[in-house]
Amino acid sequence: MDTVKPWILMSILFAIGLISIGAGFARLDTVNQHVQSNSLPPELIDLRYVQHPVVTFIHIGSGMIFMLLAPLQFSPGIRRRIPKLHRIIGRTALVAAITTATISIWMAISFPAFGGWLTATSTYVFGSYVIVCFALAYAAARNRQIDRHKKWIIRGVIVSFGVSSIRILFIVFAVATDLQFEEFFPLAFALGFALNAVLAELVVRRRSAIR
Ligand code: HEM
16 A cells, blocks of 8 residues: 555545445435434335434444545645644544444344345454454554554455445446345445455555565
């Protein structure tokens, strides 16, 4: 990642994040409308969110905050010239990421997960992995182990941004297969996170190799 110009990396992350931020606004709007009018939506996917509005708002809200703030952390300008701001944004993004990941596990336990065991298992695995990544990144920063900190941040950010890969895969499955939304949802969910986890390892290894 150090070989990519920071502004290009930040623009790519913003653009990818916007996919999930847009989906988040749409979902929150649907939930809000049904909660306000005290009505139930016909779609099963929406019904579960309308029945659990608080966790839905916390999960999607903290996810959106994380996706808006995370790209800023790759700005060398902010990091070098305003290190205090880098730390404030970093801590806020970290709390938002851990919140969204923790709530996602809670959602998979309490809803139950749309798409069944594969969605639930992916959530337990990747939600926990994201929490571990950011906890280790924070510990490394506190110990001034900057390279280790960067590696765990790269893993945590790329895997969390898997939520946008999932939405891109929704389109691929809808166009390229005859599967129904309920059928391809868990496949896209697991694949989106897994692909991003592999991408994160490739990026971390490449960074180590060119040092
Ligand atoms: C650790 C990362 C994350 C995990 C494991 C995760 C997991 C989940 C789970 C389990 C659901 C419910 C799926 C169902 O309907 O059963 C969900 C829904 C949702 N999540 Fe996340 N999530 C994560 C991060 C994010 C982030 C960063 C955003 C950014 C906005 C986000 C946005 C959404 C949205 C909008 C929904 C509603 C479903 C949709 O519109 O497609 N999530 N997530």
